[in-house]
Amino acid sequence: MKQILFIAILISLPFNASAALNVFACEPEWAALADEIGGDLVKTSSATNALQDPHYIQARPSLISKIRKADLLVCTGAQLETGWLPLLLQKGNNPSVLPGKAGFLEASMYVHRRGVTGNTDRAQGDVHPQGNPHIQVNPANILLVAEEMAKRMSLLDANNSLAFAQGLQSFSERWRAAMKSWESRAGVLKGKRVIVHHNSWLYLEDWLDLEQVATLEPVSGIPPTAGHLSSLLKQFGANQGANFIIRAPFQSEKPSHWLSERSDIPAVMLPLTVGGSDQATDLFKLFDDILNRLISARP
Numbered sequence: 001m002k003q004i005l006f007i008a009i010l011i012s013l014p015f016n017a018s019a020a021l022n023v024f025a026c027e028p029e030w031a032a033l034a035d036e037i038g039g040d041l042v043k044t045s046s047a048t049n050a051l052q053d054p055h056y057i058q059a060r061p062s063l064i065s066k067i068r069k070a071d072l073l074v075c076t077g078a079q080l081e082t083g084w085l086p087l088l089l090q091k092g093n094n095p096s097v098l099p100g101k102a103g104f105l106e107a108s109m110y111v112h113r114r115g116v117t118g119n120t121d122r123a124q125g126d127v128h129p130q131g132n133p134h135i136q137v138n139p140a141n142i143l144l145v146a147e148e149m150a151k152r153m154s155l156l157d158a159n160n161s162l163a164f165a166q167g168l169q170s171f172s173e174r175w176r177a178a179m180k181s182w183e184s185r186a187g188v189l190k191g192k193r194v195i196v197h198h199n200s201w202l203y204l205e206d207w208l209d210l211e212q213v214a215t216l217e218p219v220s221g222i223p224p225t226a227g228h229l230s231s232l233l234k235q236f237g238a239n240q241g242a243n244f245i246i247r248a249p250f251q252s253e254k255p256s257h258w259l260s261e262r263s264d265i266p267a268v269m270l271p272l273t274v275g276g277s278d279q280a281t282d283l284f285k286l287f288d289d290i291l292n293r294l295i296s297a298r299p
Helices: 002-012 028-041 061-069 085-092 139-156 158-189 202-208 226-239 254-263 283-297
Strands: 021-025 042-046 072-075 104-106 193-196 211-215 244-247 267-269
Touching (some): 021 028, 021 061, 028 158, 028 283, 139 158, 158 283
Parallel strands (some): 244 267
């Protein structure tokens, strides 16, 4: 009798009390954003972590399993994942998260892409004709993607649409307040000139009004060479013409340190996404840490 009563209680419970919207993100920033909006109503995972170059990962069986179960797939797009996402989609065989479906969100479609070009000449290295994909390092872009993400969540889980709208409102209010604080602090960085390892920071440069003057890579996606580093030393030696040398955590520290030691230009590792440093544990702390590192290293 007790067993029958227990089963009856389970049947009477609302179905979505235990069901969470399954969000599979290509990059950690989008999983973190989904958590901010959806809270306990979403279950999130990411195909990559902050210590991996998102251009290059393998379509592992564990990722195939996750994409097969996903209700919403969120990727940066702009061909960032072109080396692995098509295979993952094919193997996952989940029609609900294919491009063109409500369950597929290409984040970079909802921001102004920098560097769009029709030139696909591979002699120029790791080029992105659809634009630079590293949109997550401008907080204004995060807010634009958040608005679309909340819409998709509501489409896919209409029963919780009010909760998603409230989650978006709460996040947006806190994010706008944080942006004001960040921009106030960042005034001391305006006009600073940066050398970057890879062309990953255009959107950060737009936001902070930084000027990119060189890259450690001789060609985008090609590791720094001794000859190219020597030419940069001639150009920027004795701390002339640049204020920072910036790299992401998954990039070798050796080229930036080599140039820094000989030029006295501070070398700074910046987290490119959530988890890229011990301090960057969520989206808010990601930008806190980026600013802390730049301001602390400021000559």
